[in-house]
Amino acid sequence: MHNPQIHKLKQLFELSLTLSGDPIEIFRHAAKMIGEMLEVKVVCLSEIQGGQLNFLAVYIDGEIYSNAGVCSLAITPCATVEQSRDIRVYDRVAELFPEATFLKDHNAFAYCGFPSLDNQGKVVAVTCLLDDKPHDFTLEDQSILRIIGQRIGMEIERKHNIEENERANDILRINEDRLHQATSASGIGVFDQTYCNKSIYSSPELRKLCGWGSNERVTFKTFISSLYPKDRKRVIEAIRHAQNPYEGGLIDIEHRIIHRDGEVRWLVTRAQTFFETNELISNAIRIVGAVSDITERKRSEEDIHFLANFDPLTRLPNRIQLNYHFKYAISLAKRNKGQLALMFLDLDHFKDINDSLGHSLGDSVLIELAKRLSLLLRAEDTVTRLGGDEFILLLPGVDQLGAAHVAQKLLDTIATPYLIDHQNLTLTASIGIALYPEDGEDLETLSKSADTAMYRAKREGRQYYRFFTPEMQKQSERNLQLVNALRHALEYEQLYLHYQPQVAIHNSQIIGAEALLRWQHPTLGMVLPEEFIPVAEESRLILPIGEWVLKTAIRQAKAWMNEGFPPMIMAVNLSAVQFRHPDLPELITRLLDEEGLPPEYLELELTEGVAMHNPKNAIAIMEKLHERGIRMSIDDFGTGYSSLSYLKKFKSYKLKIDQSFVRDIVTDPDDKAIVSAIINLAKSLGLQTIAEGVETVEQLMLLREQGCNEMQGYLFSKPLPVEQFSALLKENLKSLD
Numbered sequence: 001m002h003n004p005q006i007h008k009l010k011q012l013f014e015l016s017l018t019l020s021g022d023p024i025e026i027f028r029h030a031a032k033m034i035g036e037m038l039e040v041k042v043v044c045l046s047e048i049q050g051g052q053l054n055f056l057a058v059y060i061d062g063e064i065y066s067n068a069g070v071c072s073l074a075i076t077p078c079a080t081v082e083q084s085r086d087i088r089v090y091d092r093v094a095e096l097f098p099e100a101t102f103l104k105d106h107n108a109f110a111y112c113g114f115p116s117l118d119n120q121g122k123v124v125a126v127t128c129l130l131d132d133k134p135h136d137f138t139l140e141d142q143s144i145l146r147i148i149g150q151r152i153g154m155e156i157e158r159k160h161n162i163e164e165n166e167r168a169n170d171i172l173r174i175n176e177d178r179l180h181q182a183t184s185a186s187g188i189g190v191f192d193q194t195y196c197n198k199s200i201y202s203s204p205e206l207r208k209l210c211g212w213g214s215n216e217r218v219t220f221k222t223f224i225s226s227l228y229p230k231d232r233k234r235v236i237e238a239i240r241h242a243q244n245p246y247e248g249g250l251i252d253i254e255h256r257i258i259h260r261d262g263e264v265r266w267l268v269t270r271a272q273t274f275f276e277t278n279e280l281i282s283n284a285i286r287i288v289g290a291v292s293d294i295t296e297r298k299r300s301e302e303d304i305h306f307l308a309n310f311d312p313l314t315r316l317p318n319r320i321q322l323n324y325h326f327k328y329a330i331s332l333a334k335r336n337k338g339q340l341a342l343m344f345l346d347l348d349h350f351k352d353i354n355d356s357l358g359h360s361l362g363d364s365v366l367i368e369l370a371k372r373l374s375l376l377l378r379a380e381d382t383v384t385r386l387g388g389d390e391f392i393l394l395l396p397g398v399d400q401l402g403a404a405h406v407a408q409k410l411l412d413t414i415a416t417p418y419l420i421d422h423q424n425l426t427l428t429a430s431i432g433i434a435l436y437p438e439d440g441e442d443l444e445t446l447s448k449s450a451d452t453a454m455y456r457a458k459r460e461g462r463q464y465y466r467f468f469t470p471e472m473q474k475q476s477e478r479n480l481q482l483v484n485a486l487r488h489a490l491e492y493e494q495l496y497l498h499y500q501p502q503v504a505i506h507n508s509q510i511i512g513a514e515a516l517l518r519w520q521h522p523t524l525g526m527v528l529p530e531e532f533i534p535v536a537e538e539s540r541l542i543l544p545i546g547e548w549v550l551k552t553a554i555r556q557a558k559a560w561m562n563e564g565f566p567p568m569i570m571a572v573n574l575s576a577v578q579f580r581h582p583d584l585p586e587l588i589t590r591l592l593d594e595e596g597l598p599p600e601y602l603e604l605e606l607t608e609g610v611a612m613h614n615p616k617n618a619i620a621i622m623e624k625l626h627e628r629g630i631r632m633s634i635d636d637f638g639t640g641y642s643s644l645s646y647l648k649k650f651k652s653y654k655l656k657i658d659q660s661f662v663r664d665i666v667t668d669p670d671d672k673a674i675v676s677a678i679i680n681l682a683k684s685l686g687l688q689t690i691a692e693g694v695e696t697v698e699q700l701m702l703l704r705e706q707g708c709n710e711m712q713g714y715l716f717s718k719p720l721p722v723e724q725f726s727a728l729l730k731e732n733l734k735s736l737d
């Protein structure tokens, strides 16, 4: 063998080993160098793995191959190298190891194999040199080959380390991928900060949650400036606590951030601080945590909170909020010996808007109204919608004068026309006011008082405000008593009718009768219609009662007719509730049919106020009644504000001049002028007139002079029970004879 080459080889080899990089490259390099320098035919550098020879690099006749296959170690001469852990040299090797086919394939005659050992002395690789002629390596050559073997061994170990690392990296990568997939699927962001570093590791998901750029350097400052300003202090406090080793190091906090897109989001951050502890102190060194977006949950919580505390339509606070605000206001008022006002506000005839224009328009009106109310009030005031068209206003620190001022402003604001869906609307409201401490000391009492005052305002003609008075309290208690008693009045037969004659002015002949309702209650005594009819109207008990009145009066008219009295008109008073009831025309026709009274003998008395409220609607109803042949008269005429244009369209037959004008007609020239004007007006419209409440001959004379057609009053007769009225009819009949 050529010693110099071997030495050169050793040097080159050592040089090449200093190179780092892919071990396979180094094996290829080594095999090539050995082959070229020693001029051998084949160099085969194989790793031993699980009883196999793994050909890492093979040099054959100047060509180099890597990862050239495997073969079983046991059948090859390399097995003897492994066993002896030393150089083995064979001639006629193909014959010696007939099963190792590669020897034959390469026509190998001489074999020299040397081992590579690892740290534990285990053979990890064998490099063999094959030739078709015998080798003549000296002992020194052999020891150099041994050294080369050792170097290859080191490289094998490096290869193992690299492989191990790669495997570990693969596992790490897989785990990281899994973690990333899991966190991104669940939307959880992760952060990790070692306190000695300024920058914070933040996962892609966290960056997405906060809107941070994917390559942006995230620091504590980045995080703090993302926090919603109002939550900043709280979060910093929580971090400070977590850095205290005595407080467990945990953070669990819900807070808001401002995403880079400007949107406010709710996050929950849960984190754990790690401490470094020596005998003396513990230091926070690292914090690791997870962050998730809870905006949706918070929004639904906010929605629930909103629904529980606010009116969804107008967005005004509801009764719960009112309670809360009231408690605060009253405690302040008590402490300061101050006052407060509670107002009950109810729209007048809001039902008409809903009925005629639809609920969605009604809703828009309420929304607009709520805005107006809120704008008018001070920040410390509360306006609450109780439902429907009812509102409660709480005005802390307001006295009677202030409340009156606010109430008037409210009425004015509400009365300003509304333009909704191209419709011009006007609204009015009635307001009841209760004051602390005079009218109550708790919300319930004050509400009741304000409600009572509001009802009074409504009764007094609406679009008013009224302060609560103790007299109202008595009144409302009385009303309650009446309603309860009135519920059973029909059933217990406490109701009956009186009839008051209506006579022709020129000859005092009875031409009709007005049916007037009477109520005799066993303990309440005789209750006047002026008192109980408004109560019946409010409770809608007037519907069954009114039907009974109509039926009884019609039956009576028919009875008198049957008794042979000359036909006369039966006048029946109709309340607004009855008048607006959609079934009214059918009801009356049915009752007339049942009793067999021709429709022209029935006259319905409508007060001027009822006819004039929503006159278009009134005209439509009157038309329907008129078509059925039923007469109508306008009762208490002169007290309402009739529009002449409407009056012309009303299908009424008669105007009943209100008794308040008749009363002083003789002494008061104004009243005389009014009565005269009404009579002339009626004449020009082709209507009859009847004067109510005629008590004196003087009044009668004057009315006759003015050309009034009929009269009704104590002068002729008080309202009478049936029998007395029958007697009067008989007398009247006689006077005709």
Ligand code: C2E
Pocket (backbone or CB within 6 Å): 500, 515, 516, 517, 528, 529, 530, 533, 546, 549, 573, 574, 575, 605, 635, 636, 659, 692, 693, 694, 695, 712, 713, 714, 715, 719
């Ligand atoms: P109204 O329809 O204007 O009835 C006339 C009222 O004047 C009656 O009072 C009658 O008794 C009273 N009156 C008649 N002549 C005189 C007089 O010369 N001097 C004085 N001072 N008063 C006279 P009443 O019966 O107390 O009824 C009061 C009101 O109650 C009625 O006024 C009417 O609006 C209402 N009302 C009575 N019955 C019914 C009914 O069945 N249904 C409805 N909805 N309302 C009714």
Ligand code: MG
Pocket (backbone or CB within 6 Å): 514, 573, 605, 635
């Ligand atoms: Mg009447």
Ligand code: MG
Pocket (backbone or CB within 6 Å): 635, 636, 656, 658, 659, 692
């Ligand atoms: Mg009247």
